[in-house]
Amino acid sequence: xxxxxxxxxxxxxxxxxxxxxxxxxxxxxxxxxxxxxxxxxxxxxxxxxxxxxxxxxxxxxxxxxxxxxxxxxxxxxxxxxxxxxxxxxxxxxxxxxxxxxxxxxxxxxxxxxxxxxxxxxxxxxxxxxxxxxxxxxxxxxxxxxxxxxxxxxxxxxxxxxxxxxxxxxxxxxxxxxxxxxxxxxxxxxxxxxxxxxxxxxxxxxxxxxxxxxxxxxxxxxxxxxxxxxxxxxxxxxxxxxxxxxxxxxxxxx
Amino acid sequence: xxxxxxxxxxxxxxxxxxxxxxxxxxxxxxxxxxxxxxxxxxxxxxxxxxxxxxxxxxxxxxxxxxxxxxxxxxxxxxxxxxxxxxxxxxxxxxxxxxxxxxxxxxxxxxxxxxxxxxxxxxxxxxxxxxxxxxxxxxxxxxxxxxxxxxxxxxxxxxxxxxxxxxxxxxxxxxxxxxxxxxxxxxxxxxxxxxxxxxxxxxxxxxxxxxxxxxxxxxxxxxxxxxxxxxxxxxxxxxxxxxxxxxxxxxxxx
Numbered sequence: 001x002x003x004x005x006x007x008x009x010x011x012x013x014x015x016x017x018x019x020x021x022x023x024x025x026x027x028x029x030x031x032x033x034x035x036x037x038x039x040x041x042x043x044x045x046x047x048x049x050x051x052x053x054x055x056x057x058x059x060x061x062x063x064x065x066x067x068x069x070x071x072x073x074x075x076x077x078x079x080x081x082x083x084x085x086x087x088x089x090x091x092x093x094x095x096x097x098x099x100x101x102x103x104x105x106x107x108x109x110x111x112x113x114x115x116x117x118x119x120x121x122x123x124x125x126x127x128x129x130x131x132x133x134x135x136x137x138x139x140x141x142x143x144x145x146x147x148x149x150x151x152x153x154x155x156x157x158x159x160x161x162x163x164x165x166x167x168x169x170x171x172x173x174x175x176x177x178x179x180x181x182x183x184x185x186x187x188x189x190x191x192x193x194x195x196x197x198x199x200x201x202x203x204x205x206x207x208x209x210x211x212x213x214x215x216x217x218x219x220x221x222x223x224x225x226x227x228x229x230x231x232x233x234x235x236x237x238x239x240x241x242x243x244x245x246x247x248x249x250x251x252x253x
Numbered sequence: 254x255x256x257x258x259x260x261x262x263x264x265x266x267x268x269x270x271x272x273x274x275x276x277x278x279x280x281x282x283x284x285x286x287x288x289x290x291x292x293x294x295x296x297x298x299x300x301x302x303x304x305x306x307x308x309x310x311x312x313x314x315x316x317x318x319x320x321x322x323x324x325x326x327x328x329x330x331x332x333x334x335x336x337x338x339x340x341x342x343x344x345x346x347x348x349x350x351x352x353x354x355x356x357x358x359x360x361x362x363x364x365x366x367x368x369x370x371x372x373x374x375x376x377x378x379x380x381x382x383x384x385x386x387x388x389x390x391x392x393x394x395x396x397x398x399x400x401x402x403x404x405x406x407x408x409x410x411x412x413x414x415x416x417x418x419x420x421x422x423x424x425x426x427x428x429x430x431x432x433x434x435x436x437x438x439x440x441x442x443x444x445x446x447x448x449x450x451x452x453x454x455x456x457x458x459x460x461x462x463x464x465x466x467x468x469x470x471x472x473x474x475x476x477x478x479x480x481x482x483x484x485x486x487x488x489x490x491x492x493x494x495x496x497x498x499x500x501x502x503x504x505x506x
Contacts, residue, residue, distance in 0.1 A: 021424050
């Protein structure tokens with residue numbers, strides 16, 4: 001009973017229309033699913049959107065890291081399991097395990113969240129939220145923590161202006177849109193010959209509809225790219241994308 | 254028993270992260286869900302991706318129309334029900350009903366599909382597919398058919414170059430990406446004061462990664478926009494987007 005409250009799982013089926021051109025589960029959809037299962041887990045405690053809105057509180061995603069050892073392929077089932085691993089006054093750490101149809105772990109994710117008082121626009125004290133303190137799990141993720149993401153000053157790409165479809169119900173740019181825009185700076189041929197093994201992203205300041213941003217991608221090594229999205233002289237997000245050599249035609253053969 | 258085979262339903266929960274800035278179910282996500290339930294229905298007949306791949310056949314979306322009388326709001330449940338209403342040698346018509354949490358119809362959709370032999374790149378004869386002929390439903394959609402979508406020669410917008418995230422496992426641009434790009438030509442303020450009541454889109458010729466397209470939006474009336482995406486002198490898709498005056502702050506108040 002305890003475990004079923006402190007952990008939450010959702011099983012998905014990967015359709016062809018959802019896949020990336022290499023017929024894998026795409027990284028933006030993984031992050032979208034992580035946010036979805038986090039929401040469903042909170043809903044299962046009775047602290048869903050309606051209750052939070054009443055309390056004037058909103059959970060804000062601060063950092064996400066995803067590490068994939070292996071990807072679900074088109075027509076595969078996969079399951080995402082989540083639990084809250086720790087919290088302090090300002091941050092709560094929610095972690096994830098991604099398993100394949102046979103229950104084997106194929107990936108892990110870490111996420112760090114803050115709670116803001118949406119009326120006062122100040123941080124709330126997470127240690128005072130009873131539904132967090134009573135639902136912290138003993139489970140420990142084997143995934144390494146993200147290193148601190150440094151500023152990126154080299155490697156400017158074309159600017160990008162956020163449009164209507166990049167914005168969500170918070171009235172600012174969706175967390176997943178930043179990942180899509182960074183991934184879109186690399187050509188199809190790169191993804192055909194590489195597998196995305198780890199993403200680390202930190203959200204620093206929100207972007208708004210119509211805002212034009214500078215994108216920088218610094219290829220530190222052939223397999224590691226540091227990235228930053230900046231606007232009005234302020235970094236909005238920083239990321240590190242780590243790849244492995246892999247020909248997609250052989251990966252699922 | 255008959256009904257359960259000839260009709261298929263999937264219930265979804267609308268999370269905050271999936272919503273548009275007006276806290277509604279976004280049109281691109283509706284179309285994505287339609288394709289998903291169509292796939293799941295075919296899978297339930299045993300003619301999923303694996304079997305089609307073996308047969309060298311692929312279902313290709315030719316036209317979609319969506320009419321929404323009312324939208325699911327953040328935190329709402331909604332159900333999509335689908336059935337095959339008719340077919341001939343070249344086209345099959347799969348229709349949909351979208352219901353709210355209480356089972357009331359809040360929207361309808363129509364879709365037209367072709368089957369191509371992916372090795373020969375020719376159209377297959379749908380009337381020879383036993384799983385279609387034996388699963389046609391007697392149910393009739395109350396939604397009006399789409400009118401023929403005419404060429405659009407006025408109203409050029411900025412060109413757009415399709416990137417990695419616009420492409421899917423078919424190795425060409427995703428059906429939903431065209432809708433996103435058309436919707437992205439209108440500002441946030443327009444969506445804040447209008448409700449998208451009907452979309453008609455016809456897919457004419459696929460676009461590929463890296464292709465730069467011309468986008469034309471012709472505002473025929475303040476509430477009706479005809480659109481076309483063109484590249485290399487050939488129309489790739491045509492659409493009609495119909496709106497109603499509606500202030501989102503009052504819609505769900």
